[in-house]
Amino acid sequence: MSVEIDAARCLGCGACVAICPGDLLELQDGQVIMRQADDCWRCAACLKACPAGALSLRLAAVAGGRGWRLSVTSQDNRLLWRCLPPQAGEAEIIFSVDPQDPNPY
Numbered sequence: 001m002s003v004e005i006d007a008a009r010c011l012g013c014g015a016c017v018a019i020c021p022g023d024l025l026e027l028q029d030g031q032v033i034m035r036q037a038d039d040c041w042r043c044a045a046c047l048k049a050c051p052a053g054a055l056s057l058r059l060a061a062v063a064g065g066r067g068w069r070l071s072v073t074s075q076d077n078r079l080l081w082r083c084l085p086p087q088a089g090e091a092e093i094i095f096s097v098d099p100q101d102p103n104p105y
């Protein structure tokens with residue numbers, strides 16, 4: 001499954017379009033759309049680039065599965081990798097990462 005787009009949050013800034021290494025995203029009428037979902041290899045570059053937290057990836061079963069989604073937002077010069085539960089009321093799991101840290105996140 002590829003990136004999910006929350007159209008209500010999208011600002012139409014184009015940052016995700018510019019950074020996608022597969023050129024899979026496109027702006028149409030100020031909203032981003034996925035052109036070739038099957039070609040998305042889930043690198044999460046677009047999630048990290050989005051200033052609005054409008055993009056997310058559904059986590060695979062091996063990474064928790066069961067409808068959990070991964071989103072990335074920034075706060076105080078750090079990236080917050082958020083695992084979002086499928087049900088309201090369940091706690092999010094958040095990893096705070098220094099974007100200068102040369103790790104895979």
Ligand code: SF4
Pocket residue numbers: 002003019020021022023024025039040041042043044045046047
């Ligand atoms: S996850 Fe990576 S390959 Fe998929 S749309 Fe985002 S930037 Fe492109």
Ligand code: SF4
Pocket residue numbers: 009010011012013014015016017031032049050051052053054055
């Ligand atoms: S980076 Fe986020 S806000 Fe900007 S166009 Fe993409 S989805 Fe919309």
